[in-house]
Amino acid sequence: MTDADHDPLLQRAIDELRQVPPLDRDAVRRVVSAAAAARLSAADEPVFVERAARGRSIRMWSAIGMAAAAAVVGFVARGQWRTGGEPAAVATTLAPTSSAPATTLQTAAASDADAKPILQQFVFDNARAKRVSVVGDFNTWNPNSAVMTRSSDGGLWSAIIPITPGRHIYGFMVDDSLFTLDPRAPKVRDADLGTDGSVVIVGRP
Amino acid sequence: MKSIARAGLGLIVLACANRVAAAQEISALVADREASAELAKIVATVRQNGLPLEPILAKVQYAVMVRSPAPRIVAAAHAVAARLEDARSALAPQPTATDIVAGENALWSGVSRKSLEEIRKVSPNKPVAVPLGVLAQLVVSSVPEKKATKYVTDLIKRGATSDQLVALGNDVNAEVKLGTRAMDALEVRMNRLNAVLGVPGANGDAASVPTSLQSGDGKKKP
Numbered sequence: 001m002t003d004a005d006h007d008p009l010l011q012r013a014i015d016e017l018r019q020v021p022p023l024d025r026d027a028v029r030r031v032v033s034a035a036a037a038a039r040l041s042a043a044d045e046p047v048f049v050e051r052a053a054r055g056r057s058i059r060m061w062s063a064i065g066m067a068a069a070a071a072v073v074g075f076v077a078r079g080q081w082r083t084g085g086e087p088a089a090v091a092t093t094l095a096p097t098s099s100a101p102a103t104t105l106q107t108a109a110a111s112d113a114d115a116k117p118i119l120q121q122f123v124f125d126n127a128r129a130k131r132v133s134v135v136g137d138f139n140t141w142n143p144n145s146a147v148m149t150r151s152s153d154g155g156l157w158s159a160i161i162p163i164t165p166g167r168h169i170y171g172f173m174v175d176d177s178l179f180t181l182d183p184r185a186p187k188v189r190d191a192d193l194g195t196d197g198s199v200v201i202v203g204r205p
Numbered sequence: 206m207k208s209i210a211r212a213g214l215g216l217i218v219l220a221c222a223n224r225v226a227a228a229q230e231i232s233a234l235v236a237d238r239e240a241s242a243e244l245a246k247i248v249a250t251v252r253q254n255g256l257p258l259e260p261i262l263a264k265v266q267y268a269v270m271v272r273s274p275a276p277r278i279v280a281a282a283h284a285v286a287a288r289l290e291d292a293r294s295a296l297a298p299q300p301t302a303t304d305i306v307a308g309e310n311a312l313w314s315g316v317s318r319k320s321l322e323e324i325r326k327v328s329p330n331k332p333v334a335v336p337l338g339v340l341a342q343l344v345v346s347s348v349p350e351k352k353a354t355k356y357v358t359d360l361i362k363r364g365a366t367s368d369q370l371v372a373l374g375n376d377v378n379a380e381v382k383l384g385t386r387a388m389d390a391l392e393v394r395m396n397r398l399n400a401v402l403g404v405p406g407a408n409g410d411a412a413s414v415p416t417s418l419q420s421g422d423g424k425k426k427p
Contacts (some may be wrong), residue, residue, distance in 0.1 A: 115303040115332050137310075140259065141266040165367060166307040166316075167338030167374075169267075179270060180314065183381070188345055188380040192264065194283035195271045201337040201342055203371030 027148030127155040136170025169197035240275035295321035307334035314341035339374035
């Protein structure tokens with residue numbers, strides 16, 4: 001017994017919907033002809049292809065398909081899929097880059113359990129910010145890699161991200177334009193570039 | 206057989222795509238054509254030498270973010286590449302990529318190659334990323350390198366966990382930030398660790414143990 005059996009209104013609605021609409025035979029003929037015409041394209045017509053040639057053709061197409069797929073995977077994995085070949089992006093308009101190299105590192109060290117990433121929490125206090133992300137050498141300073149979540153009261157931002165053990169330099173990117181150090185962390189000078197960064201040391205318990 | 210060949214082809218194409226992508230990544234980041242070409246060369250060399258690329262890409266990305274001029278970015282990338290090579294040979298024979306990156310970071314922070322070798326010597330078959338990170342941070346916090354190396358190597362010998370090492374580095378940092386002298390902060394923390402790890406020198410290497418460690422209640426961490 002379903003609800004429809006008890007409810008006459010619901011039963012009427014179901015009966016209406018079950019009725020088959022009137023058949024337009026011309027429309028059916030048009031659709032069938034179009035489908036038949038579409039099937040007769042060269043690529044779908046195996047009758048005229050020699051078996052051996054067909055085998056080569058299939059191998060060639062599958063190889064090209066594989067190559068294309070692999071290339072797409074390669075580009076996407078590196079976050080390099082750009083639609084328009086935009087010019088260089090600087091600071092605030094940095095194009096997103098992926099952490100693919102980090103993946104390479106993890107793979108290289110995969111045999112070592114101690115080298116596996118460890119979850120690390122970052123907290124940042126800024127009530128006026130609209131968007132905050134953690135940027136550091138662990139995510140190749142990509143502002144889209146670790147976007148922080150705002151607390152319910154609105155002032156505190158936090159993110160938990162996996163980081164490989166060791167010492168890392170990082171900071172916070174506020175509203176995609178302002179690089180800020182972590183006031184709670186030690187600061188270190190980058191001798192190569194003459195700039196400052198915050199330091200975190202990550203280890204496995 | 207067919208599927209193996211296909212998989213192989215896929216991998217080759219993927220590798221080529223990644224190579225192109227790394228070069229594109231660099232050129233997209235650095236507008237200056239000459240600098241971009243130079244950086245691509247550095248990346249290619251580092252890759253050929255089997256070194257991790259992440260530190261170079263991270264350095265370039267960071268440099269662009271802080272608006273460093275192109276020549277400085279190239280110089281920084283060269284420096285990173287040289288340090289990676291140095292770190293690998295100092296941490297020989299079989300450093301992991303994580304170890305090499307940590308070694309590069311330590312060299313960047315002013316730790317000498319000799320200290321890297323000493324860390325490797327006491328930890329030949331274990332990852333050294335954390336000890337190197339702590340050592341680097343101690344050196345940055347103004348602990349003399351020789352002493353810092355001695356403390357860290359001693360802790361490794363005594364079986365300090367990665368977490369204990371991290372806590373040491375972070376605690377010293379926190380106290381230095383509050384105005385305590387780095388060496389004083391380190392001594393206090395080492396005494397506490399000594400209490401947890403047991404009497405130093407019990408395993409026969411008392412001579413190498415810093416004096417500050419020669420106290421404590423002898424309790425050994427299970």
